[in-house]
Amino acid sequence: xxxxxxxxxIALLTISTMVKAQTGPEIKSGEQAATAASTGTxxxxxxxxxxxxxxxxxxxNSGLQLKLNWFSLNADPNxxxxxxxxxxxxxxxxxxxxxxxxxxxxLGLNFxxxxxxxxxxxxxxxxxxxxxxxxxxxxxxxxxxxxxxxxPAVQTPLKNLIKGLYLAGxxxxxxxxxxxxxxxxxxxxxxxxxxxxQSLQNDxxxxxxxxxxHNDLPSDLANSVSEVSGVLTTxxxxxxxxxxxxxxxxNPFSSFITAPQLQIFQRSLDDQVKNNATLRQQLNxxxxxxxxxxxKQKYDSLIKYVARQPLLTFGYLYNQQIGxxxxxxxxxxxxxxxxxxxxxxxxxxxxxxLTDTLGSSDPTGKITNFDRNILAVQxxxxxxxxxxxxxxxxxxxxxxxxxxxxxxxxASTATSKFYFDAYLRFRLPSTPWLKLNLKYDxxxxxxxxxxxxxxxxxx
Amino acid sequence: xxxxxxxxVTLILGISVAGDRLVTIIKSxxxxxxxxxxxxxxxxxxxxxxxxxxxxxxISFLCCLGTTxxxxxxxxxxxxxxxxxxxxxxxxxxxxxxxxTNLLGYFSALKDVSNLKALQSKTQISAGDYTDVHSLGGSxxxxxxxxxxxxxxxxxxFSGGAGTLAVKIVQTGDSFVFTADGTKDLQLPAGEIDxxxxxxxxxxxxxxxxxxxxxxxASNSPIKFGPGLIQAQEQAxxx
Numbered sequence: 001x002x003x004x005x006x007x008x009x010i011a012l013l014t015i016s017t018m019v020k021a022q023t024g025p026e027i028k029s030g031e032q033a034a035t036a037a038s039t040g041t042x043x044x045x046x047x048x049x050x051x052x053x054x055x056x057x058x059x060x061n062s063g064l065q066l067k068l069n070w071f072s073l074n075a076d077p078n079x080x081x082x083x084x085x086x087x088x089x090x091x092x093x094x095x096x097x098x099x100x101x102x103x104x105x106x107l108g109l110n111f112x113x114x115x116x117x118x119x120x121x122x123x124x125x126x127x128x129x130x131x132x133x134x135x136x137x138x139x140x141x142x143x144x145x146x147x148x149x150x151x152p153a154v155q156t157p158l159k160n161l162i163k164g165l166y167l168a169g170x171x172x173x174x175x176x177x178x179x180x181x182x183x184x185x186x187x188x189x190x191x192x193x194x195x196x197x198q199s200l201q202n203d204x205x206x207x208x209x210x211x212x213x214h215n216d217l218p219s220d221l222a223n224s225v226s227e228v229s230g231v232l233t234t235x236x237x238x239x240x241x242x243x244x245x246x247x248x249x250x251n252p253f254s255s256f257i258t259a260p261q262l263q264i265f266q267r268s269l270d271d272q273v274k275n276n277a278t279l280r281q282q283l284n285x286x287x288x289x290x291x292x293x294x295x296k297q298k299y300d301s302l303i304k305y306v307a308r309q310p311l312l313t314f315g316y317l318y319n320q321q322i323g324x325x326x327x328x329x330x331x332x333x334x335x336x337x338x339x340x341x342x343x344x345x346x347x348x349x350x351x352x353x354l355t356d357t358l359g360s361s362d363p364t365g366k367i368t369n370f371d372r373n374i375l376a377v378q379x380x381x382x383x384x385x386x387x388x389x390x391x392x393x394x395x396x397x398x399x400x401x402x403x404x405x406x407x408x409x410x411a412s413t414a415t416s417k418f419y420f421d422a423y424l425r426f427r428l429p430s431t432p433w434l435k436l437n438l439k440y441d442x443x444x445x446x447x448x449x450x451x452x453x454x455x456x457x458x459x
Numbered sequence: 460x461x462x463x464x465x466x467x468v469t470l471i472l473g474i475s476v477a478g479d480r481l482v483t484i485i486k487s488x489x490x491x492x493x494x495x496x497x498x499x500x501x502x503x504x505x506x507x508x509x510x511x512x513x514x515x516x517x518i519s520f521l522c523c524l525g526t527t528x529x530x531x532x533x534x535x536x537x538x539x540x541x542x543x544x545x546x547x548x549x550x551x552x553x554x555x556x557x558x559x560t561n562l563l564g565y566f567s568a569l570k571d572v573s574n575l576k577a578l579q580s581k582t583q584i585s586a587g588d589y590t591d592v593h594s595l596g597g598s599x600x601x602x603x604x605x606x607x608x609x610x611x612x613x614x615x616x617f618s619g620g621a622g623t624l625a626v627k628i629v630q631t632g633d634s635f636v637f638t639a640d641g642t643k644d645l646q647l648p649a650g651e652i653d654x655x656x657x658x659x660x661x662x663x664x665x666x667x668x669x670x671x672x673x674x675x676x677a678s679n680s681p682i683k684f685g686p687g688l689i690q691a692q693e694q695a696x697x698x
Binding site: 049079080081082083085118119120121122123124125128129132133135136137139140143144190191192193195196198199223227228230231234235238241242245246277281282284292295296299303 | 463537539616617618619620621623625627629638639640650651653655656657658659661662663664665666667676677678679687688690691692693694695696697
């Protein structure tokens, strides 16, 4: 037993590591945060991408189960493009299920009949629309004000440089290097800088070609200097805003923006955020970075809320015994709904299922006639017990189950059975779920315990 | 200020209308409650009538309070408002939707007048800005002529699901929101153009949005955003 447990665990971890290695680096996004926070019950019902599980490792019919979302099988390299993605909604709602065990194998599929929990199709403007609108207004107004202070420090040396080159009367081919020398840092990390400098260089060379020896800059060239120095200055200030929003206070433009100037600018941004009625009411934000952080929190919460919307899956499974035992077909519907607000972490979930199993009435399993039908109804409640870093780490599920044979009765076997099902699952962050299943038959007084390891991959 | 008041009146009106509906439902369940005021005025006032009317006022207040609490708990009201504020709003809403409808009409008219004045002053400011910029160059007339309009195209391409990309042009006030792949053509004045970007790309794997700008002399195009929220920001370009 110990050896089997060891082998299955190693196999599971090896497969999950191999698959994860092929999916590339993780992209931290709200959706993945939602996936991390989704419950094990939800992941069991429909995998996001790929799920590998070592099932019933303590029983004699242990094996490996693989669930593969249909979208993960789509080999189109452009499958994420807008139109292609819209046309493949159905793929993200379905999965193939395969199981290979010691005594049996299974093949089947699950399909989500409700399309409420697709976080990639939902709109989240409520989380950021009005607040970001206020932010952009504040940013553009503050940048415009600050630009008037900074512009002379860029425009004057640039104008002097261009005037010198113009009066020299020789075509210029290295304007970018010359600007770098006069205003170090101005052109760094600004994607538009090469185009803007090239435009200015063209205007300069045109002016040199037209009016050699003229003592002052032609108005067209003077305008070009004003425009280019303006756009580069604004772009540099915008880069500073981006840095500050991300919580960074470094100044890559210290050659023309002093530290005290930058501090006043940053304080001005924060003051405007603090004094903005919308940002105060909706976010209680104290600074630009704080506003961004709180908008992100609202956005992530809303994604998680969408991810918790009801799920109704139809599933089919064909089971073939290895050696003795007749095969059976199993089809069913499973419904899962969550309770709790967008901010809730310790959520509760109601799950209910109706399953029909068509198998053989021959207890020896030698006759395959599919004449025995068993209808099973199960209703339960799943509670998240432990949450760490917004990730569910432990869950307890209790359920009642009634199985009733509607045809193909077997002598000396009860036509209906009642069970109390429970399972406890737990994991460490970024490790597979360990799930302990318990099935109790009150009449027979039997307890059946099974152990599963389940590993989910979000992408 | 006027906008805030209008929002508040609209909120109270909504609560009031919902409260009225609830009272109507309760009245249909409890037929012994008095008929609406106006028909009841002609009937001689007795102690029973007074009790019924007071009951109706209390029920109306409770209905409005319930509606207010519901709106508050679903995040439709500022979270900083306390229970006393909610009770006060419910009390005002229980006064009847007709009063709040009239008040909203009054504030809407007032707002229209304010907007008109703001538009007039904005137009004057815009003209002044252009005059100032032009006079810096010392060749006012020529600068105006060179301030030609240039066609600029903004094209957005989304991937990995739904998203939004809001674009606001600072100099012209143009604003538009992309919610799917598409283009927006604008005629923009030559020179520096600043624009703000905000929104979100689809949050899942493969989520993203790319903004491509054509027609500009210099820009950061293509501007690429990965999955999730797009940080509110400003960009500059040379048209």
